Every structure is written in structure tokens, then in C-alpha cells.
Amino acid sequence: MVKVRFVPENVEVKADLGENLLEAARRANVFVDAPCNGNGSCGKCKVKLKEGKAETKQTHHIKDQEWAEGFVLACETKILEDITVEIPNSHATNMSGMRIEGISESREKEIFERARKQVIDNGMSFGSYVKKDYLEIELPTLDDNISDWDRIKRHLRIHLGFNKVFCRLPMLRKIPNMLRDNDFKVTITHIPRGDNRTTIVNIEAGDTRNRLYGVALDIGTTSVAACLVDLYEGRLLAKASSGNAQMKYGADVINRIIYATKRGGLEKLTHAIIHETINPLLTKMYEEANVGKDEVIAFVAAGNTTMCHLLLGVYPDHLRREPYIPAFIRAPFIKTSELELEANPETFIYIVPSVASYVGGDITAGVLSSGIWASEENVLFIDLGTNGEIVFGNKDYFMTCACSAGPAFEGGEISSGMRAAPGAIERVSIDPFTREPQMKIISEETPKGICGSGLIDLIAEMMVTGIIDRRGKLNRDLKTPRIRFDEYEIGEYVLVFKEEWNLEEDITVTEIDIDNFIKAKGAVYSGAATLIESLGLDMSIIDRVYIAGGIGNSLAIDKAIQIGLFPDIDRDKYVYIGNSSLMGCYLTLMSEDARRKLETIAGQMTYMELSAYPSYMDEFISACFLPHTDIERFPSSSVKINNQ
Structure with a gap:
């Protein structure tokens, strides 16, 4: 050793x-x-x-x-x-300080209110299925000497009308001392079900009827975001996000599935998401809001299909093997104690149902929060994260597919790439004469790398200033110290020289990086084009485009269209809707009607396996140019390319 x-x-x-x-x-x-x-x-x-x-x-x-x-x-x-x-510090940077979506408080409030209004306008009611009641129970005597549990049941039958009352062993163990320490004046948290039945899940000292909390959780491949919610008022009490600790086992779902097949691999992946990622986020939120974990009595989580398998410790390898069959689409209700999550041990965690192996509950939740299910318009929904999932439809139908975009949009497989954390370069412009860059950095800190929105800007600017051609290859004839080639003849553009900011190394984008990014954007565009083409339609039919995912509000739509990531249609049709998965979990947490609608949405979505569609590969290859081999699809880009 x-x-x-x-x-x-x-x-x-x-x-x-x-x-x-x-x-x-x-x-x-x-x-x-x-x-x-x-x-x-x-x-x-x-x-x-x-x-x-x-x-x-x-x-x-x-x-x-x-x-x-x-x-x-x-x-x-x-x-x-x-x-x-x-x-090096760069490794820690990729795990810490991540923003949930990088949007302002006012913009976030606007997105939440829009989603809430949509649910209410469609006749759905808000209000938690979990209830709290204050009890002043008759004290036992020699003449009235029934058991503590029977005494509670009798009180609930007489005063609240519940004929059948249930609890589990952890509650039974709390009851004797809780009653006597508080003069038989306690508050119960319970879950009523039809036919005058209810189940007690918590018992507290005194009158705590004003304290009832739940957690909404989005489990992304790259990042995990959570919010703590007041279930009475629907207010967000705290938010937290971080990198997914599973990243050390691979940036994308395929690499993690492969690692899960190794000896002890699945257990390590499950431990990483629960104990190294989710529980620290929960603890942070509880401390910030002064909430005890036993007060958290409702829990809704969404993630892609692989993340849900890894959360539950379910063997995932069949997801990546034809015919791509998941172990489950709808998970059973599971107690947080079974997963060792930091919440009331009697809390059930509801995992939003998936659609297929590569379209998960995060997309189901996103469709709920976006309101496509109630829209008369033809809506294209694109979740631009580590995995590229796309939905097209309206209130009458939903078509969905997944494209293998890879982690490039969140900085993965890019030499100086990083997530949208403080220090990430999120916006870039390049002077067309000097080829010198100007940058906007998250939190205006020292630059540490470049995130997805910055990469989109950078590649668009490099294309229109002639630094790269439409294949993504660097122009060897340009005389600038920012373009250089290594001993392997691989070219790179230097965005930040290390001497400028006293960094450990230069921040660069290489021809390999650009090629990876072009393939990622090509996968997204070709996926959307194939999905719409399969219905006998074209891009002109789109009335609205919703952009969701971790790339953030700094995404410049015009630049994304220039490089051929999104269709070249009216920019006013594009709307950024934040973390739609987290929003959908919040709505599900707050409304039983919303949860039922969520179940309906999952059952109505029609999944298309792109690899089985005859024209998809041709479409993908054509999209692996800037902006596309068919330049007529991108008239606004063609003008800028021709005028460079």
C-alpha cells in the first residue's frame, strides 16, 4: 500500500x-x-x-x-x-456557488406568478393536501384510562370527524412523552384521505398550526436546485443550488450509467446525489429559514430518467441499450427516510413521472409549468441543459424527443468550460478590426472559465468576425496573438491571457472545443427540425418558443440563432422561462389539481426515438456547420456572414 x-x-x-x-x-x-x-x-x-x-x-x-x-x-x-x-482551484469552482438560473429576483417572481396564474386560470385550486390541527386532549384518569393512541383517535373522531386514524411506528414512539411533556396540548400533522380517514405523520408541542413546509427539488445531471416552500402561503422561504456531486463520475448520463455497472458504482452514485448534494442543500435552506427538518412534510422531485434511477439506487444499464427500457416510469411513493433524506421521516417523496428513457420527469414538470397543455398556440419547448430535450405541441397534443447534446452547454468537454457560477464568462463580444474580446463575468469576479451562454456568444462573434469559418476552423492567415497553434497543430483562440488576471493558465477555446459545441448545437436544432418535420410541418408553424434549463437568462437569442442553435424566426416569439422543472415541482407541491394534470401530461406525451427516424442523421450532419449547410434557413445569419 x-x-x-x-x-x-x-x-x-x-x-x-x-x-x-x-x-x-x-x-x-x-x-x-x-x-x-x-x-x-x-x-x-x-x-x-x-x-x-x-x-x-x-x-x-x-x-x-x-x-x-x-x-x-x-x-x-x-x-x-x-x-x-x-x-487546482478550477475543480472546486465547478462544484460550488452555482446559481439556480442566474435571473433577477423580480424576474424570478414574475416567472413564478405566471405559472401560478396559469394553473388558477384553468380552474385548479391551490392548497396543500397535508393538514395541521391543534388538539387539547382530555387528560387520562383512573376512570378514563384508555391508551394514548386510542385517546388521540377518540378526539379526532369527536372533534374532526375522522373515523379511521392511522400512524406508523415512529409516531407511536413519540406520542407518550410528547403528550405528557405538553399537558396533552399538541399539534398533529396529518394527511386526510377520503371516507373520513387520515394518517398522522408528525406530532409537535403546543400550537404550531402556522408552520407547514415542503421542498421542491430539480435533480439535474450537472446541477441540483431546491426551494423551501411555505405550504400555507406558497412563499419561497429559501433557495439553494450546487453542482451535482455525481459529476466526478462523468458529466453525462451515459458515463454515469457505465460507472454504475462497476463494482460498488451504483451505491457511490446514489450516495453522491443524496449525501453529498441534496442533504447539504436541504440543511442550508433549513438554517436560512429557521425551519426544523421534522416540519418538512411534503417533497416533490424531478429529474431525467437516469437521475431518478440513480437517486433510488435502481440499476440503470438497460436505459442505454436498445430497445432502451427503463426500470420504471412512475416511481412508487417512497418515504424520505428510506433514502436517508433530511426531512420528516414520515414524508413521502413524490417523483414526477418520466415519459421514456431519455425524456424524464423534469420535462413533464417543465411542460406543466410552461402551460403548453392549455395553449392554443403551437409551442416549441427546449430544455437546454446537459441533455437536450424538446417538446412540440399545444393543448391538443405533445410530441417529444431527446437529442444527445452532451454537456457542452454547461461547460462540460470544453477545455476552459465551467458552469454558470461566479467567475464564469457569460457574455462576449469581439472587435471586428482588432479581434480583441470584451467580456461580462458573473458577479464581476476574476474570470475562471466560460459557461454556455458565453460560448454561444464567443462562437457567434468568431464566425462573423472571420476568426473561424463555417466548419469552426481557425483562420490561419489572421495576424493576432490570440490565435495560436500547439505542437499537434490544434488551434485555439485566447479569450483571457493568464498574465492579465494573474491566473494559473490562459482561458482559451480550441478547435476541438468548437467542434464539440457545433455538434451539440447541431443535435438540438436537428432534433427540433425532425420533430416538427415528422408532423408534416416546418419551422414557420411555430408561434412561441420556450427556452428552459441551466444556460440562464444571459443567453442571447440572436447569437444562438446566428450559430444555428435555434430556428431563425421572429425574436419576439422567444421566451426564457427559467428552471421550468423546479417550477413544475413547486406547482405540484402546492396543488393536488396540478399533480393530477401532471400525471395526465406524462400519459399524453408521444415520444419519438430520433435514431429510428429515417432523415434524422442527414438533418444532424447538415446542422453541424455554422449556422447550417442550408444557409437559406438562416437568412439573418447569411447577411452577417456575407458582410464580414
Whole structure:
């Protein structure tokens, strides 16, 4: 055995001789970004070998100067003796400080109010299915010596009309001391069901009828967002978000599914999402709002189909193998205690139903909150996250598909890419004469990398200023220090020189990055085009486009159209609707009518498997240019390209 010490975390772990360094970091719970799950293709798991020897190799991801300084790829390194490894700050950046959607408080309030109004206008009522009642129970005597539990049931029958009252063992254990410590004056939390039945799920001292809370949770592949809700008033009491700790096992669902098939892999993935991601978010919100976990009595969660399998610890490998069959679409009601979630142990977690292997409950929740189900207009709904899911339809029908966009829109598989966190470059413009960039940085901090909205701006600007051609290749004839080529003849554009901000390394975008991004945007556009074409229609039929997902409010629609990500239609038709999945969970939390509508939506959506559609591959290949091989589809882009 040898020892591996990680700094600046100052964590030490024992390892077998020849063990992979990335796996050792995972065992030590030291986060090392590895979007490709350690197959050597992304170059993100770059660390610095400070002391000791290891068997490793230089790849094109590591420049000569970095190699001389001791930088290695963790996934390409075998441990030969006791070593000390330095983890660069960039790895921690990718896990912390993420915004839920990067929108203002006023804009967020507007989005929530719009969704609430839509539900109410369609005849649905708001109000929690969970109830609280204050009880002043008759004290026991020698003449009235029935059991505590029978005494509670008798009180509820006489005063509240419940003939059948139930509870589970945890409640039964709380009752004796709770009653006597509080002079038999307590508040019960219970869930009424038809036929005068109810189930008690919590008992508290005194009168706490004004305190009833629930959690809405969006489990994304890259990020997880949650909000704590006052179930009486519908107010958001606290919000929290972070990177999904499963990222250390791969940036996309396929890599995580593969990791889940390894020995102990599924258990590690489930532990990462629950104990390393969700529970810290819950604890943070409870502390901020001064709410006890036992007061949280309702819980709604949504995620893509793979995330739901990994949350529940259900073997997911059949999701990626033809004919792509999930273990479940609708999960049973599960108690939070079964998953070791930080909430009242008697709370049931409702997991929003999925549609297919690659269209999950996050899309079902998104359709609910967007209001497509009540719209007379033809609506194109695009969730632009780690996975690209698309819905097209109106109140009469919904068609949906999933495209393998990959994690590029959230910074994955991009050399200087990162999530939308403080320090991320979110907007870019380039001077057409000097080719010098100007940037907007989240929180106006020191730049640490570039997020999805910044990449869209950057590639659009590089195209119209002639820095790249329509294939995404750099113009070798331009004389500017910002364009350079390495020893492998791979070109890159330098967005930020490290000397300008005292950084560890330059922030760049390479031809490989651009190619990955073009494939991602091509997958989204071709998915939408194929979905609409399958109905015998074209893009002109679209009345409204809803954009959801983690790319944030900084997305410039005009730039996205320039590169061929979205159809070239009237910009006024585009609406950004925030985290529609989280919004749908909130509506479900607050309204039983909304939950029933959600179930209906999941059953009505028709899923199209793009790989089985004859013309999809041709459509995808055509979309892998800037903006498209058929430039007539993008008249506004063609004008700018011709005038460059």
C-alpha cells in the first residue's frame, strides 16, 4: 500500500500500488472534474504532481510548460509510491456557488406568478393536501384510562370527524412523552384521505398550526436546485443550488450509467446525489429559514430518467441499450427516510413521472409549468441543459424527443468550460478590426472559465468576425496573438491571457472545443427540425418558443440563432422561462389539481426515438456547420456572414 496526499484539502488516502489516481481521489471524496469519466478524452482531470513518482504520459491536453511543472491527467496516472497531489482551484469552482438560473429576483417572481396564474386560470385550486390541527386532549384518569393512541383517535373522531386514524411506528414512539411533556396540548400533522380517514405523520408541542413546509427539488445531471416552500402561503422561504456531486463520475448520463455497472458504482452514485448534494442543500435552506427538518412534510422531485434511477439506487444499464427500457416510469411513493433524506421521516417523496428513457420527469414538470397543455398556440419547448430535450405541441397534443447534446452547454468537454457560477464568462463580444474580446463575468469576479451562454456568444462573434469559418476552423492567415497553434497543430483562440488576471493558465477555446459545441448545437436544432418535420410541418408553424434549463437568462437569442442553435424566426416569439422543472415541482407541491394534470401530461406525451427516424442523421450532419449547410434557413445569419 502507498499513501496519496491531496492538497490544499490536506486529505490523505491509502492506495494500492498501480491504482489509478482519479479513482483514489474519488475514494478520498476529493472532487476532480472528470466529464469523460476518466477515458482520457476531455483533459479536465488535470492535477499537479508535487511529490513522488507515478506512471503517466503527456497527452495533447497538457502543454509542454505544464508537463514541465508537473501537471498530469489523473485518469492517465498510476500511483507508484507515496505522492502529494495538488488539486487546482478550477475543480472546486465547478462544484460550488452555482446559481439556480442566474435571473433577477423580480424576474424570478414574475416567472413564478405566471405559472401560478396559469394553473388558477384553468380552474385548479391551490392548497396543500397535508393538514395541521391543534388538539387539547382530555387528560387520562383512573376512570378514563384508555391508551394514548386510542385517546388521540377518540378526539379526532369527536372533534374532526375522522373515523379511521392511522400512524406508523415512529409516531407511536413519540406520542407518550410528547403528550405528557405538553399537558396533552399538541399539534398533529396529518394527511386526510377520503371516507373520513387520515394518517398522522408528525406530532409537535403546543400550537404550531402556522408552520407547514415542503421542498421542491430539480435533480439535474450537472446541477441540483431546491426551494423551501411555505405550504400555507406558497412563499419561497429559501433557495439553494450546487453542482451535482455525481459529476466526478462523468458529466453525462451515459458515463454515469457505465460507472454504475462497476463494482460498488451504483451505491457511490446514489450516495453522491443524496449525501453529498441534496442533504447539504436541504440543511442550508433549513438554517436560512429557521425551519426544523421534522416540519418538512411534503417533497416533490424531478429529474431525467437516469437521475431518478440513480437517486433510488435502481440499476440503470438497460436505459442505454436498445430497445432502451427503463426500470420504471412512475416511481412508487417512497418515504424520505428510506433514502436517508433530511426531512420528516414520515414524508413521502413524490417523483414526477418520466415519459421514456431519455425524456424524464423534469420535462413533464417543465411542460406543466410552461402551460403548453392549455395553449392554443403551437409551442416549441427546449430544455437546454446537459441533455437536450424538446417538446412540440399545444393543448391538443405533445410530441417529444431527446437529442444527445452532451454537456457542452454547461461547460462540460470544453477545455476552459465551467458552469454558470461566479467567475464564469457569460457574455462576449469581439472587435471586428482588432479581434480583441470584451467580456461580462458573473458577479464581476476574476474570470475562471466560460459557461454556455458565453460560448454561444464567443462562437457567434468568431464566425462573423472571420476568426473561424463555417466548419469552426481557425483562420490561419489572421495576424493576432490570440490565435495560436500547439505542437499537434490544434488551434485555439485566447479569450483571457493568464498574465492579465494573474491566473494559473490562459482561458482559451480550441478547435476541438468548437467542434464539440457545433455538434451539440447541431443535435438540438436537428432534433427540433425532425420533430416538427415528422408532423408534416416546418419551422414557420411555430408561434412561441420556450427556452428552459441551466444556460440562464444571459443567453442571447440572436447569437444562438446566428450559430444555428435555434430556428431563425421572429425574436419576439422567444421566451426564457427559467428552471421550468423546479417550477413544475413547486406547482405540484402546492396543488393536488396540478399533480393530477401532471400525471395526465406524462400519459399524453408521444415520444419519438430520433435514431429510428429515417432523415434524422442527414438533418444532424447538415446542422453541424455554422449556422447550417442550408444557409437559406438562416437568412439573418447569411447577411452577417456575407458582410464580414
